[in-house]
Amino acid sequence: MYKFIAAALGYYLLGFFGAFIGYLIGSSIDRAKNYGIGGINPLSNAHRKTVFLETVFILMGKLAKSDGRISKDEINHVEQFIQKMGMSAEHRQQAITQFKRGAEAGFQIDPTLNEFMSACGHTLHLKQVLLTYLIVMALADGRVDQAEQSLLEQIAVRLGYSHGEFQHMLDMVLNQSHFGRTQTTSPSALSDAYKALGVSEDSTDQEVKRAYRKLISQYHPDKLMGQGVPEDMIAVATEQAKEIQLAYDLIKKHRQDTP
Numbered sequence: 001m002y003k004f005i006a007a008a009l010g011y012y013l014l015g016f017f018g019a020f021i022g023y024l025i026g027s028s029i030d031r032a033k034n035y036g037i038g039g040i041n042p043l044s045n046a047h048r049k050t051v052f053l054e055t056v057f058i059l060m061g062k063l064a065k066s067d068g069r070i071s072k073d074e075i076n077h078v079e080q081f082i083q084k085m086g087m088s089a090e091h092r093q094q095a096i097t098q099f100k101r102g103a104e105a106g107f108q109i110d111p112t113l114n115e116f117m118s119a120c121g122h123t124l125h126l127k128q129v130l131l132t133y134l135i136v137m138a139l140a141d142g143r144v145d146q147a148e149q150s151l152l153e154q155i156a157v158r159l160g161y162s163h164g165e166f167q168h169m170l171d172m173v174l175n176q177s178h179f180g181r182t183q184t185t186s187p188s189a190l191s192d193a194y195k196a197l198g199v200s201e202d203s204t205d206q207e208v209k210r211a212y213r214k215l216i217s218q219y220h221p222d223k224l225m226g227q228g229v230p231e232d233m234i235a236v237a238t239e240q241a242k243e244i245q246l247a248y249d250l251i252k253k254h255r256q257d258t259p
Contacts, residue, residue, distance in 0.1 A: 051119040052126060057095045058112050059130075059155065060137050061102025066147040070103060077140035084239070113158045125218045127159045128169070132240060135173040144174070172198045172215075176243040190254055193247035205255065212248040216241055 057078075064074040078099060082092050101107065120126045134155065138148040149170070156166035175195035194200055197211045217223065219241040 048119045048123075048126075051115055052130070053095075054098050055112055055116045055120075056130060056133055057098035058102035059109065059134055061099035061104075062107060062109055063102075063134055063137055063148060063151055064099075064140075065103040065105075066151045067145055068147075071141050073141040074137070077137060081137075109155070110158075113155065117158070121160075125223065127161075128218055129224065131156055131159060131161070131166075131169060132173055135170060136240075139174065144170075168198060171195055176240065176247065190250060193250045196244065196247040197251070208248070208251055212244065215244045219244070 060078060060081075064070045064078075078096075082095055087095060102109070102112075116130070120130075131152070134152060135144070138144045138152060144152070152170070153163065153166050156169075157163075161169070172195065175192045191201075194203075197208060197215065199208050199211045203211075219238065221238070
């Protein structure tokens with residue numbers, strides 16, 4: 001959008017040369033708006049991918065050990081996560097090393113979060129994607145216990161979320177995951193679908209559609225890759241988007257069928 005506005009302004013002021021310069025400047029603004037400031041610089045983007053990947057597995061390790069032990073379900077979840085990413089043997093070993101590092105007794109997460117915020121803190125969706133992955137990790141054994149929730153909230157606050165914002169996001173992700181595992185014909189499915197989108201049965205059609213589009217946008221492959229999510233992780237994000245799509249389709253069908 002900005003590239004066309006800047007091009008028009010440049011043409012008005014300086015003719016064709018001004019339009020060309022304006023287009024370039026406007027394109028940079030559009031890219032920064034969509035992908036974060038670092039999205040303009042490919043080198044910054046590559047660094048951001050590395051930091052994002054390391055942060056995910058380190059915090060997964062910390063989260064798994066937060067209740068004192070790493071369960072079989074949590075180990076299986078990480079293995080499945082790695083498989084979905086299609087990691088090479090070398091990258092798989094690096095991920096496991098980072099996971100074990102985070103799970104070490106007394107490991108402090110502040111340096112990891114500081115590095116993440118320095119590299120990824122200005123992007124539009126990376127913080128939310130990271131927190132979503134961690135909430136799903138906490139759900140590996142079917143529930144989020146008190147130790148896990150406390151750690152998740154600690155991480156969320158460091159990422160810039162208020163207590164209310166974190167709780168709202170936690171509720172949404174819990175219901176997105178729950179909704180994906182249940183039949184859409186179950187008595188609670190419609191209620192879960194509304195919670196998965198962060199809206200209520202009293203919300204208007206426009207409010208429901210706006211919430212759906214916002215959530216789907218957060219998992220759009222082009223946006224995520226542009227912001228620094230490694231390509232391997234896009235498949236994981238796509239699965240989360242499918243749960244959101246299922247929830248929205250159920251709500252829309254219910255509203256169309258209800259006089």
